[in-house]
Amino acid sequence: MTALALHDLNKAFGGLRVTSSVNLVVEPGERRLIIGPNGAGKTTLFNLITGELRADAGRIMLFDRDLTGIAARRRAHLGLARTYQIITLFPGETLARNVTLSLLGLSPLRWNPFVRLKGQHGLLARARETLARVGLDHLADRPVGQTSYGERRRVEIAMALAQSPKVLLLDEPFAGLSVEERRDVLALIGTIPRDVTIVMIEHDMDVALEFAERITVLHFGQVIVEGTRAEVVQHPRTREIYLGE
Amino acid sequence: MKRLALAVALVLLASLPWWVGNSYYINVATQMLIYAILALGLNVLVGYAGLVTLGHAGLFGIAAYAGATLVNAGHGHVVVTIGALAATLAVTAVFAVLALRGTGLGFVMITVALGQIVWGIAYRWISLTNGDNGVSISARPSPFGISLLSADAFYWATLAVFLIAVAAMAIFVASPFGAAVRGTRDQPRRMTALGYNVWLTRFVAFLFSGFWSGVAGLLYLYYNQFVSPQAVALSASAEALLMVIAGGTATLLGPIAGAVLVIIMKYIASAYIERWNFVLGAIFVVIVIFMPEGLVPGSVRLWRWAISLLRPQAPPVLRRESGR
Numbered sequence: 001m002t003a004l005a006l007h008d009l010n011k012a013f014g015g016l017r018v019t020s021s022v023n024l025v026v027e028p029g030e031r032r033l034i035i036g037p038n039g040a041g042k043t044t045l046f047n048l049i050t051g052e053l054r055a056d057a058g059r060i061m062l063f064d065r066d067l068t069g070i071a072a073r074r075r076a077h078l079g080l081a082r083t084y085q086i087i088t089l090f091p092g093e094t095l096a097r098n099v100t101l102s103l104l105g106l107s108p109l110r111w112n113p114f115v116r117l118k119g120q121h122g123l124l125a126r127a128r129e130t131l132a133r134v135g136l137d138h139l140a141d142r143p144v145g146q147t148s149y150g151e152r153r154r155v156e157i158a159m160a161l162a163q164s165p166k167v168l169l170l171d172e173p174f175a176g177l178s179v180e181e182r183r184d185v186l187a188l189i190g191t192i193p194r195d196v197t198i199v200m201i202e203h204d205m206d207v208a209l210e211f212a213e214r215i216t217v218l219h220f221g222q223v224i225v226e227g228t229r230a231e232v233v234q235h236p237r238t239r240e241i242y243l244g245e
Numbered sequence: 246m247k248r249l250a251l252a253v254a255l256v257l258l259a260s261l262p263w264w265v266g267n268s269y270y271i272n273v274a275t276q277m278l279i280y281a282i283l284a285l286g287l288n289v290l291v292g293y294a295g296l297v298t299l300g301h302a303g304l305f306g307i308a309a310y311a312g313a314t315l316v317n318a319g320h321g322h323v324v325v326t327i328g329a330l331a332a333t334l335a336v337t338a339v340f341a342v343l344a345l346r347g348t349g350l351g352f353v354m355i356t357v358a359l360g361q362i363v364w365g366i367a368y369r370w371i372s373l374t375n376g377d378n379g380v381s382i383s384a385r386p387s388p389f390g391i392s393l394l395s396a397d398a399f400y401w402a403t404l405a406v407f408l409i410a411v412a413a414m415a416i417f418v419a420s421p422f423g424a425a426v427r428g429t430r431d432q433p434r435r436m437t438a439l440g441y442n443v444w445l446t447r448f449v450a451f452l453f454s455g456f457w458s459g460v461a462g463l464l465y466l467y468y469n470q471f472v473s474p475q476a477v478a479l480s481a482s483a484e485a486l487l488m489v490i491a492g493g494t495a496t497l498l499g500p501i502a503g504a505v506l507v508i509i510m511k512y513i514a515s516a517y518i519e520r521w522n523f524v525l526g527a528i529f530v531v532i533v534i535f536m537p538e539g540l541v542p543g544s545v546r547l548w549r550w551a552i553s554l555l556r557p558q559a560p561p562v563l564r565r566e567s568g569r
Contacts, residue, residue: 050438076440088435101428104421105439113422
């Protein structure tokens, strides 16, 4: 059984092909890195996997379940979580409330207009525990608007982890971070248990290569190279795309 | 402190007919409460769901017209109330299904069109609505045998409904569903990725909003014992929207303050100022400039600022001059 499998996935915006016959197989527990230059179609691929975009053709399988025709919101309930390249939090709410909203998304309680959210002690405790996992429990009651960029990146990851996903998609989790913050976030990602399969998009090769077990190189919506770190780094096509050699 | 303020407000509201005395002003207070219920309902969409609508007078009017039709068909007031609110909810559902196809300006324009359709029916379908002449009813209900014919009695009945509306809003805002509605306003994309059905969340919020607009419409009918196309006109929707925006969106007290302001200008200031509309417009401009967040949150901000000025300031830290 594979954790995530893409079969001949295609997507075009008008005449522009952004995903071209992409095939990808990610094993359970694997740490997969997807790299490629700007405009390679990496985030589009994530949007297709999560259902934010509908594929023109092809199939998306999550633990052998066909997700292709399933609505984006249902995919979260099936164990798919993601973070965003551009931080997408609830800026007026506290960190705890942001994570609570994430927990609530998978709970039938989200439809309940009669109980007080503040009275849901179990839910709130889980939100704080998740914040503790990313080292932000001391800021739980602070509004997102009053936190640093690095802390917001961690909240993004906390919101995804709160949903106990089977497959976690990290879209450039180091974007905009300082060198120290990158190391911290990498260490944080390293603590995620192996029962969570991780697929990560990243530009920062130095940090990302430490994380990756297998790497997929995308270029103009196509998979150009796939293999282990050593294989991909040595591959002439990778060097051509990244170094212009 | 909050509980004390709430208790004082309740006592003042409940005793209003005694300390106001004049039945004209009691009736004005009744209208404030009716429009405050409409504004509270509208605030669910505009403030909490972030969906600006200009068609809510249509829903307000549907309840009033449906109620009037049922009363004139000889039905009792329980049937009238249930029937009018059911009709409002049914029309709200149609409004929501159509309007939620758009977002932003598209959503606003669809609600304008739907509101205008209701107005067109009220104005032109004369066999049903009596056209421009409107529909009159001959009686107010007498719940539990209590006559609501006097200004005092109708005020208290309206106050009871108003307090239920405020309590319902407070419960809604603090609930998980209320949090979900606010989430769909702030980050609909993220909410979908988190597993929320954004469309359905907005649809249910629309129904909740429409329900309270219907309640206000029914009270309006019983208060005036008459309804005409004027009640469902675009200007009535705009007026309700201004109440919410002027008072402060996504707050519990804002729409109430906005309703009070507009009704004061409309029924009290208009007796002294011929061009009261001009003054109302000027007040809105002042609110937008100095309190863009609305009257209630803006006043709270200014109050805190004033308090901070009155507090003794800590002595400034002296900077050590660097030696040259």
